[in-house]
Amino acid sequence: MNVTDVEVLDSNDPLAKYRDEFHLPENTIYLDGNSLGALPKRVKQRVKEVTEQQWGNDLISSWNQHNWVNLPQQVGEKIAPIIGASEGQVICCDSISVNLFKLLSAALSFNGTNSRNKVISSHDNFPTDLYIAQGLQGLLGEQRCQFVDVQEDNLLRSIDDSTAVVMVTEVNFRSGKRLDIKSLTERAHQHGALIIVDLAHSAGAMPVHLDNWNVDMAVGCTYKYLNGGPGAPAFVYVNNALQNKLQQPITGWFGHQNPFAFNPQYQPKSGIKQFLAGTPSIISMSAIDAALELFDDLDLQTVRKKSVTLTTLFDDLINQYGLNDQLQRLSPASAEERGSQLSYSFAYAYELCQALIDRGVIADYRAPHFIRFGFAPLYNSYKDVWSAVEQIRNVMQTDAYKESRYAERLAVT
Ligand SMILES: *Cc1c(COP(=O)(O)O)cnc(C)c1O
Numbered sequence: 001m002n003v004t005d006v007e008v009l010d011s012n013d014p015l016a017k018y019r020d021e022f023h024l025p026e027n028t029i030y031l032d033g034n035s036l037g038a039l040p041k042r043v044k045q046r047v048k049e050v051t052e053q054q055w056g057n058d059l060i061s062s063w064n065q066h067n068w069v070n071l072p073q074q075v076g077e078k079i080a081p082i083i084g085a086s087e088g089q090v091i092c093c094d095s096i097s098v099n100l101f102k103l104l105s106a107a108l109s110f111n112g113t114n115s116r117n118k119v120i121s122s123h124d125n126f127p128t129d130l131y132i133a134q135g136l137q138g139l140l141g142e143q144r145c146q147f148v149d150v151q152e153d154n155l156l157r158s159i160d161d162s163t164a165v166v167m168v169t170e171v172n173f174r175s176g177k178r179l180d181i182k183s184l185t186e187r188a189h190q191h192g193a194l195i196i197v198d199l200a201h202s203a204g205a206m207p208v209h210l211d212n213w214n215v216d217m218a219v220g221c222t223y224k225y226l227n228g229g230p231g232a233p234a235f236v237y238v239n240n241a242l243q244n245k246l247q248q249p250i251t252g253w254f255g256h257q258n259p260f261a262f263n264p265q266y267q268p269k270s271g272i273k274q275f276l277a278g279t280p281s282i283i284s285m286s287a288i289d290a291a292l293e294l295f296d297d298l299d300l301q302t303v304r305k306k307s308v309t310l311t312t313l314f315d316d317l318i319n320q321y322g323l324n325d326q327l328q329r330l331s332p333a334s335a336e337e338r339g340s341q342l343s344y345s346f347a348y349a350y351e352l353c354q355a356l357i358d359r360g361v362i363a364d365y366r367a368p369h370f371i372r373f374g375f376a377p378l379y380n381s382y383k384d385v386w387s388a389v390e391q392i393r394n395v396m397q398t399d400a401y402k403e404s405r406y407a408e409r410l411a412v413t
Contacts, residue, residue, distance in 0.1 A: 019379045035224065071092070080237075082208070084211055119137075176340075345370055
C-alpha cells in the first residue's frame with residue numbers, strides 16, 4: 001500500500017460526498033467519532049433556528065407550533081430504520097444509563113421469579129451498564145435480582161433457566177469485538193429469558209436488525225456514530241410484542257396517558273411513549289433530529305463496507321511498517337468480527353495518545369493501557385488513515401511519546 005493506492009480508494013468512495021456535510025477542524029484527523037461524533041453543518045443551522053426563532057420568539061407556543069412535544073417520537077422514528085425496527089418501537093430520551101435502569105427493572109418485574117432472578121452480562125461490558133445492574137440488585141435485593149457478570153466468551157453458555165434477563169452490548173467498547181446478537185437472542189428465548197442489547201457502538205456504523213433478530217429491548221446513544229452532539233439524548237427500543245406488558249419504574253408525566261390532564265393518579269400511555277419520563281431536552285433533541293437527516297436514503301451496508309475497509313487499511317499499514325511489534329492489536333483480526341474501531345495494547349498508550357493529539361491526530365486512551373482509534377465512514381477518508389499512521393510511525397520511531405509532558409493525566413481521557 002502506498003499513498004497513491006489510498007487516493008484511489010478515496011476517489012472511488014461512494015460516501016465521499018458526506019464529508020462536506022461536517023464541520024471538521026483544519027489540520028486535524030479525527031479518529032474519535034466513536035466517542036463523540038463530529039458536528040454536522042446542518043445541526044449548527046438547526047440549533048440556531050431552535051434557539052433564535054423557536055425559543056427566542058415563539059417561546060412556549062413552540063411546544064405545539066414547532067411540534068416540540070412530539071420530538072422524542074419523531075426522532076425515534078428516524079432512528080428506527082437505522083437499527084432495523086419497524087414503526088412505533090423506538091423513542092428518544094434520557095441517557096443509556098437511565099434507559100437501562102428502566103428496561104432492566106421492567107424486564108425483571110415482568111419475567112423474574114424466585115427461581116428466575118439472574119441478570120447476565122459480560123464482565124467486559126461498558127462499566128455504566130454493569131453499574132446499573134449492580135444498583136438494581138442493591139435496590140431490589142438478590143432474591144429478585146442477582147447480577148452475574150461472566151467472561152464475554154462464556155456469555156452464550158451461561159444463559160439457562162435461571163436467567164431472567166441477558167444484558168449485552170453488541171460491540172465491545174474496549175476491544176471492538178462484535179457479539180452475535182441473533183444467537184444470544186435465540187438462546188435467551190430458548191431458556192425463557194429476555195434480552196436487552198446496547199447499541200452504543202453499532203447504531204449508525206453498521207446495519208442492525210432488531211426486529212429480524214427478535215430482540216426484546218435495546219438502548220443506544222446518539223452522540224457517537226449518529227452525531228447528535230455532546231450529551232444528546234439516548235434511545236430505547238421495545239419490541240411491539242412486549243410493549244404493553246411492561247411497566248417502567250420512572251413513572252413520570254411524559255409517560256402518562258394524558259400529561260396535560262394533570263390527574264393525580266399515574267396511568268401509563270400505551271405503546272413506546274410510556275418509556276418517557278420527564279420533559280425532553282429540546283435543543284439537544286433538535287440537534288439529533290437534524291443530524292439524522294444524513295441517514296435518509298443512506299445504505300448501511302455501504303457504511304459497513306467502508307468501515308471494514310478503513311479498519312483493514314489501518315491495521316495493514318501498522319503491520320506494513322512493523323509497528324505491530326509494539327502496538328499489539330486487542331481487536332479481533334478479522335474485520336467481520338469487529339465494529340468500526342481498532343484498539344491496541346501498548347505500555348505507553350496514554351502518552352502515545354497525547355503525543356498524537358499534539359500532532360493533530362485525535363484518538364483516545366482506555367485504561368489501563370489501550371489506545372483506541374474509531375473510524376466514522378461518513379467523514380473519515382482513507383487518506384485520514386494513511387496520515388494518521390504516518391504520524392504514529394513518526395512518534396514511535398523517534399520515541400517522541402516519551403516526553404514527560406505527555407504523561408500528565410487530564411480529567412477526561
Ligand atoms: C457510550 C456508552 C454508554 C454511555 O452511557 P450514557 O449513560 O448515555 O452516558 C453506555 N454504554 C455503552 C456500551 C457505551 O459505549
